[in-house]
Amino acid sequence: MTEDPFVAHRSLLFTVAYEMLGSAADAEDVLQESWLRWADVDRAQVRDPRAYLVRIVTRQALNRLRTLSRSREEYVGEWLPEPLLTSPDVADDVELAESVSIAMLTVLETLGPTERAVFVLREVFDVPYGEIAEAVGKTAAAVRQIARRAREHVAARQPRVRVSRSEQQAVVDRFLAALRTGQLRELMEIMAPDVVLITDGGGVVAAALAPIHGAGVIAQLLARAKSRVVAGFETTPVWLNGAPAGRLDFDGEPSAVSLTVEDGRITRIYVVRNPRKLTRLDQPAELAR
The missing domain is CATH 3.10.450.50 (Nuclear Transport Factor 2; Chain: A,)
Structure with a gap:
């Protein structure tokens, strides 16, 4: 029996949602909502399940992020991302490790919801501009501009030097x-x-x-x-x-x-x-x- 694509890509989907939200609890909620939508999809019409699932998760995470941004404005004191225990193996993928670091997630918190989604999908997961455009409801040209602005914003705020x-x-x-x-x-x-x-x-x-x-x-x-x-x-x-x-x-x-x-x-x-x-x-x- 072939493994369901949602199960096969669950770690990827969780990572996408977590990087967009900075909260594992909210990422799990997004995955639950995405699973319910995936269950209603005619799989025969899906040519690329991975891309399709990333799109579903992105849309659900964006909805959640827009709601959260209001509640985080009322948060008592400083808001920091929810830390995750990870295995040392995660550090073997330098770009992944940097993208989920507390420092980076704190910087991503200063982006608007759409900017954050575009940055995460493009810079971390190398999703093509056309697919990002479908996920966030923008044109590919607009997504390129958003990606450029988000990169400049993050570059000005992230640590200057990577350490071993x-x-x-x-x-x-x-x-x-x-x-x-x-x-x-x-x-x-x-x-x-x-x-x-x-x-x-x-x-x-x-x-x-x-x-x-x-x-x-x-x-x-x-x-x-x-x-x-x-x-x-x-x-x-x-x-x-x-x-x-x-x-x-x-x-x-x-x-x-x-x-x-x-x-x-x-x-x-x-x-x-x-x-x-x-x-x-x-x-x-x-x-x-």
Whole structure:
């Protein structure tokens, strides 16, 4: 019996939806809606099931994204993407790993829904302009213009230098060790002077409501947070969104930590503390292009 195309391409479809939405929960909802639509399709009329399914998922994700953009404007504090536990194998596809990184997904959040869809489909999945045009309801010429603007927008905001997996791992290990032992000087040395800390508590748990700037301020803040722990503090190296990262447990409450590294030092620290976004830290997500 031939495997249903939806099942065969599920990892790809989930990845498309996740990159467009920044939320695994919303991506799963989109896949459920897309499956219901696929179930009603006359398969004999579908020449390219993969392209057809990507189009369905894109349309459903766009609908969801337009709804979410309004609710995210009312979000308490900073909004960060939902982190995914991933296997080290995801990093073997450098472009995929970069596209699902917390840093990139945070940049994609600054694009409009259509721009984001066009960027993801073209730059990550190399979908032809004509197919993107069908998915987003624009002409191919308009899609080319949108893609160019989106590329320029992202290029101006993403990290300037790619770092190797080994360099990222080394910096993450140093950061977690300094945090675990409370070495303030080591924390300051591993961070760039203009480092930025962004935390997401969603109004559910304690978190800064705005970005915090500066190595000295951030090092002291992290050291104070650790000193307040009563029941225990654990740091665990993990792979999140295709890169070495960390999991922190303060008094039994987990946090996911993702770092942006440039020239051997940390320039961005993303800390997700909202428990609603930390349900995917035990089972690796299946991502694919």
